[in-house]
Amino acid sequence: MRSSIVSLLALGGSLFQPFSSATPLKVQNEIRADSWPFGPLVTSGRDIKNTQGGNVVYAGANWPGHGEVMIPDGLQHQSIETVVSKIKSAGMNAIRLTYAIQMIDEIYANDGKDTTVKASFTTALGSTNGPAVYAQFLEKNPSFDDTTTRLQVFDAVAAECLKQKIFVHLDNHMSKAAWCCSTGDGNSWFGDTYYNVDNWVRGxxxxxxxxxxxxxxxxxxxxxxxxxPDDNATLKSQSYNWRDWYINIKKGTSAINSANPGLLIFLSGLDFDTYVTPIVQGTSLTPSSDKFSATDFGGYRDKLVLEIHNYQNSASNCNSLQSSLYNSGFQAQNASDPKTVNVFPVMLTEFGFDMRGTTYQGTYATCIASYLKAQKAGWFIWVIAGSYYIRSGTQDFEETWGLLTHDWSDWRSSAYVSSGLKPLAEATAQG
Structure with missing residues (x-):
């Protein structure tokens, strides 16, 4: 098996390539319509539907790949198959796989050729640690070799997810590869230091x-x-608003839909994506008087989904927390609410908490779970990662919010997985 994969990599192809990039999308979608994931998916009111007419609800975990190495984290500790199998074993059916625009920028700057994983480890971790961690990566994932590129690792993750029937949601997390997020990191807003809009659309x-x-x-x-964008006072005062958000998200949605019309497209809001209320209620996109309109999205309005994040970990009142979730975005799933102008499916694409101790028994964790169950809403917990190749300058960084232990071998809190995570997935996952 290794020799055949190595031969494919030497030819510069994708590691696992079920379809040629030259295959017409119509043909691809016809094949997918008759087998899992029964795509392309579309929205219908508050629901996401597959080609069989069934509802699809994501219940999954975030898998970071936007850090400086620019491949999915944890692969020096475990194989791709092992990580995906752990996700599957908890009853989850989806991953939110993150990436950085920097990876695509570097491909363009290198005449269309991607960087090898070997080189990327050395660049990110240094001439001593980089090769050492890369050797561990090869030991755990022996189908790869020195010719393997970053995107081919993403290809292999996607191929394993297909094998185990795990939906892949691809998330642009940053422009410059690094830990996310702060208001002064240069990645915060359209036109910020590292956030070149044209490069973002291209990516x-x-x-x-x-x-x-x-x-x-x-x-x-x-x-x-x-x-x-607190690092840029002018940009903040002149551009950080819903008007400029709308201008740019129309560019982004058009780019995705034009390249791959089969995909759902998630729209996130302001203030660390904690609310999307103006979209839901159809209020003015200030400082403009314009409002969100389905006609601005041509024939792909049925591809749009809203997402929000919530980290109100200090919540002490469940009713208050659930009201916050509703008013911040989940109102869009309630067509009977007179304030709901635009009905959408809504997903909680980030929430999470410290996996040590009994935090999972507290108000925040239990309240979030009960709300998602009642709403039959999609979600991605932060985070599957037990550790990162590098985070904020620290290599092999311990992630205490991670579902997995430091070496990604076991659940950090088996009690939470059995009494909280698995029941949540069982109550929500569909498709």
């Missing part, structure tokens, strides 16, 4: 097109946690 298009070869890929987001 969305590139990944959407590349994703045609991933049958498990059913959706993409536009951008993770848009936030105030």
């Amino acid at each position: 969305l298009s590139y990944m959407a097109n590349h994703g045609k070869n991933w049958p498990a890929l059913t959706s993409m987001s536009l951008r993770n946690e848009l936030r105030s």
Whole structure:
């Protein structure tokens, strides 16, 4: 098996490529319509539907790949198959796989050739640690070799997700590869230091097109946690608003849909994606008087999904927390609410908490779970990662919020997984 994969890599092809990139999308979608994931998926009111008419609800975990190495984390500790199997074993059916625009920028700057994983580890972790961690990566994932590129690792993750029937949602987390997020990191808003809008649109298009070869890929987001560009006072005062949000999200949605019309597209809001209320209620996109309109999205209004994040971990009142979730976005799923102008499916694409101790028994964790169950709403918990290759300058960084232990071998809190995570997945996952 290794020799055949190595031969494919030497030819510069994708590691696992069920479809040629030259295969017409119509043909790809016809094949997918008759087998899992029964795509392309579409929205219908508050629901997401597959080609069989069944509802699809994501119940999954975030899998970071936007850090400096620019491949999915944890693969020096475990194989791709092992990580996906752990996700599957908890009853989850989806991953939110993150990436950085920097990866695509570097491909363009290198005449269309991607960087090898070997080189990327060395660049990110240094001339001593990089090769050492890369050797561990090869030991755990022996189908790869020195010619393997970053995108081929993403290809392999998507292929394993197809094998195990795990939906892939691709999320642009950052422009410059690094830990996310702060208001001063230069990645916060359209036009910020590292957030070149043209490169971002180009990157969305590139990944959407590349994703045609991933049958498990059913959706993409536009951008993770848009936030105030506090490092740029002029940009903040003149552009950080819903008017400029609308201008740019129309560019992003068009780029994805033009490259891959089969994908759902997730729209995130302001203030670290904590609310999307103006979209839901159809109020003015200030400082403009314009409002969100389905006609601005041509024939793909049925591809749009809203997403929000919630980290109100200090919540002490469940009713208050659930009201916050409703008013921040989940109102869009309630067509009977007179204030709901635009009905959408809504997903909680990030929430999470410290996996040590008994935090999972507290108000925040239990209240979030009960709300998602009642709403039959999609979700991605932060985070599957037990550790990161590097985070904020610290290599092999311990992630105490991670579902998995430091070496990704076991659940960090088996008590939470059995009494909280699995029941949540069982009550919500569909498709």
